[in-house]
Amino acid sequence: MASDFKTIPIIDISPLLKKSDDPNMSEDKGVLEVCNLLDRACKEAGFFYVKGHGIPDSLINAVKDVTHDFFDLPYEEKNKIKLSAVTGYRGYQRIGENITLEVPDMHEAIDCYREVTPGMYGALGKSLEGSNMWPSNPSNFKLLMEEYLSLLIDLSRRIMQGISIALSGSPNMFEGERAGDPFWVMRIIGYPALSDSTNAMKLDNDIGCGAHTDYGLLTLVNQDDDITALQVRNRSGEWISAVPIPGTFVCNIGDMLKILSNGLYESTLHRVINSSPKYRVSVAFFLEPNFDAAIEPLECCIQHTGGIAKLERAVYGEHLVGKVLTNFIM
Ligand SMILES: N=C(N)NCCCC[C@H](N)C(=O)O
Ligand SMILES: O=C(O)CCC(=O)C(=O)O
């Protein structure tokens, strides 16, 4: 249950990462300190920044630079990789195409998902079947993003080891049937400046992305350094800004981890409003459970929350597909 937090904690996860491959990591003092901080942050805010994550600043910045370069291109060029039902909901969506709370979001994006081959997840996975659509311009876009993706998959799994220990489970509680073959999502997002009148598409409203929760386990956001736009709602309903801190990722809990933790951790509502005079980009990476995983409260969490399962079981793929199919009017 979220609290009346006013700030979002910053956690140096380097002691945790150092021990990722150590089967006795849960006994390490440095690891336990990180896990305590993760536990507090996940309970109080559902949001935290990570530093000491080992991803080079140069790569973090190159990813944002190439994202700016892509969104700077003319609409016709960007639309060559247009998202549709036929592409498995992968590819480019123009400003206003994504809908949140029935209002068009003032952002454009490239949506990417773990590859789904035909028949891989049966009828459930049908709508997401396909491979990602990468632009040929900028020419290094695909290579850079794929390098970034592989590092973020690895990093997020290691953070989940810390969260496992925080929940008093074994470090690899999210491997195997829960998230041993994790589905992942990446959204490469651009938010036009509020005052952007040069944009062909005049802005209908000022909401870059309406209030929502994320769907999976853990989100890592790489946001532009100089614009404050991401806002997180605390228990009193105040919106707390996730001010950019260069070299960090903003992390937050998704709906599946809320269920697994039996509500101990919250998938906190957040939204994006770019009221700056500059175009803002962010690249959000989402670590999610196995596509076909049945997610229910973990025994260790039930014990810590009064002995009764409070949250209903969900099949992750159903939850995701339900969202994807209602996010777009096509
Ligand atoms: N995969 C994730 N988390 N995407 C977040 C997008 C949130 C907006 C979406 N229209 C919604 O209403 O959920
Ligand atoms: O742009 C951001 O800072 C966050 C984006 C976000 O919340 C999402 O795509 O789920």
Ligand SMILES: [Fe+2]
């Ligand atoms: Fe989000």
